[in-house]
Amino acid sequence: MPAVDIPGSKSITARALFLAAAADGVSTLVRPLRSDDTEGFAEGLVRLGYRVGRTPGSWQVDGRPQGPAHSEADVHCRDGATTARFLPALAAAGHGTYRFDASSQMRRRPLGPLTRALRDLGVDLRHEEAEGHHPLTVRARGVEGGEVVLDAGQSSQYLTALLLLGPLTRTGLRIRVTGLVSAPYVEITLAMMRAFGVEVVRDGEVYDVPAGGYRATTYAIEPDASTASYFFAAAALTPGREVTVPGLGAGALQGDLRFVQVLRRMGAETEITEDWTTVRGTGILRGLTVNMRDISDTMPTLAAIAPFASGPVRIEDVANTRVKECDRLEACADNLRRLGVAVVTGPDWIEIQPGAPWPHGEIRTFGDHRIVMSFAVTGLRTLGLTYDDPGCVRKTFPDFHEAFAALAG
Ligand SMILES: O=C(O)C1=C[C@@H](OP(=O)(O)O)[C@@H](O)[C@H](O)C1
Numbered sequence: 001m002p003a004v005d006i007p008g009s010k011s012i013t014a015r016a017l018f019l020a021a022a023a024d025g026v027s028t029l030v031r032p033l034r035s036d037d038t039e040g041f042a043e044g045l046v047r048l049g050y051r052v053g054r055t056p057g058s059w060q061v062d063g064r065p066q067g068p069a070h071s072e073a074d075v076h077c078r079d080g081a082t083t084a085r086f087l088p089a090l091a092a093a094g095h096g097t098y099r100f101d102a103s104s105q106m107r108r109r110p111l112g113p114l115t116r117a118l119r120d121l122g123v124d125l126r127h128e129e130a131e132g133h134h135p136l137t138v139r140a141r142g143v144e145g146g147e148v149v150l151d152a153g154q155s156s157q158y159l160t161a162l163l164l165l166g167p168l169t170r171t172g173l174r175i176r177v178t179g180l181v182s183a184p185y186v187e188i189t190l191a192m193m194r195a196f197g198v199e200v201v202r203d204g205e206v207y208d209v210p211a212g213g214y215r216a217t218t219y220a221i222e223p224d225a226s227t228a229s230y231f232f233a234a235a236a237l238t239p240g241r242e243v244t245v246p247g248l249g250a251g252a253l254q255g256d257l258r259f260v261q262v263l264r265r266m267g268a269e270t271e272i273t274e275d276w277t278t279v280r281g282t283g284i285l286r287g288l289t290v291n292m293r294d295i296s297d298t299m300p301t302l303a304a305i306a307p308f309a310s311g312p313v314r315i316e317d318v319a320n321t322r323v324k325e326c327d328r329l330e331a332c333a334d335n336l337r338r339l340g341v342a343v344v345t346g347p348d349w350i351e352i353q354p355g356a357p358w359p360h361g362e363i364r365t366f367g368d369h370r371i372v373m374s375f376a377v378t379g380l381r382t383l384g385l386t387y388d389d390p391g392c393v394r395k396t397f398p399d400f401h402e403a404f405a406a407l408a409g
Pocket residue numbers: 010011012014082154155156157160181182185296297320
């Protein structure tokens with residue numbers, strides 16, 4: 001049973017860094033993800049005046065419940081939306097002037113609903129160029145708390161940022177949410193807040209977050225389930241190939257592990273125990289229609305193996321994949337068409353017809369790590385694929401190419 005060692009979860013590492021920074025002592029994060037996104041998050045904390053010690057296998061963070069240590073900082077959030085959306089919320093809880101900028105793609109990605117909600121809570125926040133986009137400056141003097149309404153139809157990260165901020169406000173937060181996408185990421189947030197001592201009370205679309213701050217702790221980071229999807233898809237694509245990921249089992253926090261259920265519906269054999277998950281290729285790969293609103297980071301993974309299915313693959317309810325590292329619906333369609341595959345897209349869906357892709361071609365990555373990693377799976381069956389920017393995997397998995405080549409043998 002070949003076990004694949006998947007690096008830590010990006011989403012869990014980012015949250016753990018925030019929570020540890022906001023807690024009342026030193027926290028230790030065990031097996032954090034080392035990648036551009038999470039190094040960028042840690043670097044952002046350092047710019048704000050937090051102490052982050054990085055040793056192989058664990059990071060130590062000195063918490064400051066009262067907010068950033070520096071009264072002025074310029075933070076570059078790189079390409080990471082968790083950094084770009086969570087850190088302004090953390091900064092708002094402090095006292096000082098904090099400017100946030102990001103990569104050109106991250107500047108294009110929206111955060112208006114979050115910044116509007118912060119302003120509704122009394123935060124002095126100004127966008128320098130386009131309203132609702134980076135760069136922005138927060139002139140922070142703490143946040144009183146109260147009730148706020150949030151549209152989370154583009155991104156659950158807006159809600160996570162407000163939830164994480166809640167315990168740092170003076171009186172707590174009540175958040176009324178509409179249109180939530182990527183809902184399982186909010187479950188990760190709530191579970192991790194609990195691990196750092198905060199219980200959020202939820203009643204339907206209303207979240208009540210108590211004031212009172214976080215408790216420092218030692219927190220072990222799960223392997224990244226979105227990253228694991230490439231390895232599981234590789235197994236499903238190849239009769240007799242088996243991939244086991246230790247550390248991702250039935251109790252895992254990440255919704256993206258549900259991608260395994262999609263592979264099972266298509267015909268793969270799957271096994272999920274308490275401690276690990278296995279996918280085995282059977283030679284059967286059926287087409288299907290699937291709603292991926294909850295797990296849209298795995299949409300490109302499915303799109304990349306879809307041509308090998310015996311019937312059409314239709315992926316629905318994934319409009320917000322158009323505002324990620326690139327427009328992922330069009331990037332997937334563009335690359336599949338370049339390989340001779342018939343594809344149609346709509347505002348929030350993509351439908352891919354069966355048909356063997358041409359054996360050669362250059363994948364246009366659009367600077368998106370998931371386009372590279374997804375089409376690497378296609379490449380198991382179309383051996384001549386190249387990429388215009390293979391290094392963009394650094395965002396979440398710098399060693400992806402080596403790890404994937406080891407699997408492919
Ligand atoms: O909260 C998080 O860590 C994330 C939430 C999701 O984003 P959206 O809520 O914007 O879909 C996901 O795509 C992203 O990779 C990580």
